[in-house]
Amino acid sequence: MTWQTLVAPLSELGESPFWHPEEQSLYWVDIPGRQIHRCKVGDVSNGPVQSWAMPTEPGSIAPARTGGRASGLVIALRDGIYRARQWGGELEQLVRAGHDTATTRFNDGKADPVGRFWAGTMYEPRDARQAQLFSVDCREGRAPLVELKAGDAIIANGLAWSPDAATVYWTDTPSHTIRAWDWDGQSNVMSRGRVFRQWPGKPEGWQPGMPGYGGRPDGAAVDVEGNYYVAMFEGGRLLKLSPAGELLADIAVPARCPTMPCFGGADLRTLYLTTARYKRPDEELQTWPDSGCVFSMRVDVPGLPVNFFRD
Template identity: 55%
Template sequence: MIPNPAYAPEAWQTVTQHIATLGESPFWHPYEQMLYWVDISGKQILRANIYMGTVEAWDLPSEPGCIAPAASGGLVMALRDGVFRAQAWGGPLQLLTTLDYDPSHMRANDGKCDALGRFWVGTIDETRTLHNAALFCVDARNSGHTGTPQVRCMINPTDLPAATANGLAWSPDGGTLYWADTPSHTVWAWNHDQTSNSLSTQRVFADFKAKPVGWLPGTLDANNGGYRGRPDGAAVDVQGNYWVAMFEGRRVCQFAPDGSLLAEFAVPLQCPTMPCFGGEDLKTLYLTSARHHRNAAELAAFPLSGSVLSMRVEVPGLPVNFFQD
């Protein structure tokens, strides 16, 4: 599919002058009217006042894979060595729980909260040789005086071998959960019973052509075996359409709930990482990106790599879900 000319790379705007190494996990805070995101390899949480053009950076002791706002204030975050709570920006970190993985070669990656305020965290195998990534759910709603949340492994390597958890999102009614393994070039979907918090009926939602041997950034589609990137982070709009950033693909794809491709949006950088919807009307699509481990030629060709971009869209997105504790 040829990208809609109305959404060519020139349709995107640069949100701030700040460049992250590995930007991820963006969300729009509706009460603060600010955009939050993380720089994983830079070990920072970032937030921007879009209207003032200012950015604040919060240095952390280890890599933040994902973050979410908390209903009682502050943030919940998944760092390399556990899930932490901070009551205020830049405040002290309280360890809520650890997850069942070896932090010497694994860390938290893509994650967010569901509509009931449970924090879901996927993991990544940094060696890229093991398929032991998993998806955990941290439920602190009934932790009481102990302060210890319930942790469940919702998708484990025995059921679905995966290396890099990504693409987490839910349909507007919460009845469908989406999750991707980036190296497998596949997005799956499950039926999700929110009350019992159970998953069933796993199926392939979207799959993409694998990366050919010898591929180089900037290679034209006709000469690269059809490779156009692999699925990274995702978001869902109010109509249930699934928007996914295609890492190395210079595009964002919009899929209908039935898995059919509705549109492609060309991006002026090689490695978009994750979209989110924001602004007062939730019709601004924000997009993080990466420059981590990209070669000099690519960075010279795409100097916006690592920045946050924005684009106006016709259909509003779902608002961010808040962590409940």
């Protein structure tokens, strides 16, 4: 398996990629760059990258449907959850953030299998476990119903669901821990919380380029067999874990800081991966000059299609 570099601008911190099946396009965000990008990706060549500037940092995005028709995006910005009915359109605030936006912003998020949007927060001082995970339900035109789903974290990441929609995964990146819960989609109840996989923390005094550290879990995606792919930030690798949390593959990445995978292409057998270059050392960027690009690789097992937010 070999990584290819997608023709795309470098992102400072690429995140939240998803494949839009109706547009045959890849979407992703640049969080500190305050941009949403999209690119039509073909078998032979790729279209131009389109970019849309945001008023604050876009932590995550998901495609949306209204009455069964594709209709733009749902977007988690620093200060709330927003709805855009079309590319470049007006931003309608669905939910105002309940956190202090001076210290906290929305981060990783996705739509769930029944059409709610979930988004976690990031506590930027990183000295207290104040990050939380919320779901927002606007199905059938209802007023946004917001539920607190989990907490006790610093940086929310790794959100994903199993193929049977019976398990939800969520990561606190600084604690190097992926958690899992049983989940009932109709009632939106999580139960039997547990540790799915955990890694040792960063060794004291470790600096980028030193051995002895494999990175910490960031964004994730799941394939049709239930395997969980997780980007290991600062580890320069993407891990494939079985539904039981066993390591199945350790895939080297041409960037020190991979951030989040997703599956795409007509057969969902192209694995896309966003990466970061934001505030990385000069020596690291000289070694991996494509840091910040989106990479792709063909895989044997297809991934799950993206879930749409529904209103």
